Amino acid sequence: MAPVSTALTRAEALALRMAALRLRPHPTAAPLATVAEVVEWFGAMQAQDLASGMWSLGVRLPGSTHADVHAALERREALRTWPMRGTIHLVPARDARWLLELTGVRALAGAARRRAFLGLSEAEADRAADVLGGVLAGGGRLTRTECVAALVAAGIDGAGQRGYHLLWYAAQRGVTCIAPNVGSEQTFALLDEWAPGQRQLDRDEALATLALRYFRGHGPTTRQDFAGWTGLTAADAKRAIAAAGDELTTVDLDGVPAVLSAPLTDTPHTPADAPGTPVDTPHLPADDVLALPGFDEYLLGFKDRALMLDPEHRQAIVPGGNGVFQATVVVGGRVVGTWKRSLTKTRVTLTVHPLVDLTAARREQVERALSRYADFLALPPRVTWA
Incomplete structure (x- = not known):
């Protein structure tokens, strides 16, 4: 892995992370067009809650519907199993066995x-x-x-x-x-x-592949985040990053080494709103207002979520610390609210709980983001504010 060569501000790091998470246009990679491409980009995606997992795919495939994603899973573009930490994930269909063998050992033990x-x-x-x-x-x-x-x-x-x-x-x-x-x-x-034709990787190749995909889909972030996400030991996490070689590099983030895909360091990056910046900053585009599922990689892909989430809002996102994450409203890369859905056969009701003050204009953008989820379900929306 290339040594630390760049210092990033928190705003720059958040901008790069949102691109890595494929929640903003990526500066070095083509748009993702299929379920298979999305899941392979990340290597694995949280999917213990099926509805959340489906929307995690849908939000990264603009214009897709729940029926489209379900059909892709029936075509076996990805599958669900328990590779890491005893938790259900979506994984590339042909990679399920080596992922289970690499990361499932500790769960079985x-x-x-x-x-x-x-x-x-x-x-x-x-x-x-x-x-x-x-x-x-x-x-x-x-x-x-x-x-x-x-x-x-x-x-x-x-x-x-x-x-x-x-x-x-x-x-x-x-x-x-x-x-x-x-x-x-x-x-x-x-x-x-x-999923016949399972890929076979030796241990170092498997570690390198897992590290490359994790940091490609989440970086810049730390080795500790990687170890927490995979359930690997600290020694194996370090070995995995080293095995990825020059495809990964490190940057300085608040005095802490953070790892990311090497090509990202050579691209210009427009900072997201820095922590503490008012969410009603005029320049913020409507496309940067998101309605994300509760178990999305956006939060569950990290142990340290400070770039995206104010500490005072943690309780609202995981009430009682019970491991059940609420769906989030995200503006400029930062959590500004939660939302819940209520389904009938003819409508989806979406209730927003703001965590910060939002102007009427920003609320309208939030409602448009939620309407994209309603379109995904092919149901007319009714948005209410708590």
């Missing part, structure tokens, strides 16, 4: 305590994976309820959280993956049948 709590043995978990492998073989695809029923029919107790843990375990071992929903139900398929 820590699963013994969970099994003990649930009254499961490792032998039972392994037998459950074998049962699922059998019932799904030959192109099978079952809902979560049907998978648990198959386990019960084989004499394995799938009651309560036991069934969920066994489904997680089978996917963590690379036996199964999460296929697109059928209606509102989660479905499962065999990984090697749903």
Whole structure:
């Protein structure tokens, strides 16, 4: 990796980060046109909440609809599984196995305590994976309820959280993956049948690929953020960055080394509004007013979120610190509010909770951003302000 050569202001760093997150035009990369391109750009995207994951894709594919994204997942442009930290992510379909092997080791190692709590043995978990492998073989695809029923029919107790843990375990071992929903139900398929031709990478190549994609999609940010996102040890995170070589470089951000994709350092960058700048700055374009899902990489891709989020607003974004992130309204790269949706068959109601004062003109821009989400759902919107 190239040494520190540039010092960035916080405003410049935020501008580059928003471009890396593909929430602004990128100065060195072509626009992303497909679900496959979006997911490969990031390497993995938070998708524990399916509705959030779908809009994370939609917001980066202007003009797309929920039906378009669902169809792309049915075409297997990406899939969902549990590669990192035991959390569901969207990943490139052909990269699922090496990601599981690289980042899932620590989650599997820590699963013994969970099994003990649930009254499961490792032998039972392994037998459950074998049962699922059998019932799904030959192109099978079952809902979560049907998978648990198959386990019960084989004499394995799938009651309560036991069934969920066994489904997680089978996917963590690379036996199964999460296929697109059928209606509102989660479905499962065999990984090697749903996404044949899995790429095989040696450990250093896998570490380098993961580091390159993370910093390409999130930088500039720190090695600590990378370790937190991947669940890798600090030593492996350092090794991964080194393995990426000159494709990554470091910059100085408030006296801290921050890593980013090397080509970005050679491009002019228009600063986003610096932390503390009023959100009603006249020059701010309407396109820089965003309605993002709660579990987007914009916040969940980082341990340190100070560039995007004022500390006084943390409680509003993750009430009670329970890990459930609220959907955010973002202006100039900074969180200025939250929003919630309420769906009926004929309308989506979108309720905004501002965290700062917004003028009538800025509120109109926020409503336009929310209308893009309504268009994604192909439903007329009704926007209310709390």
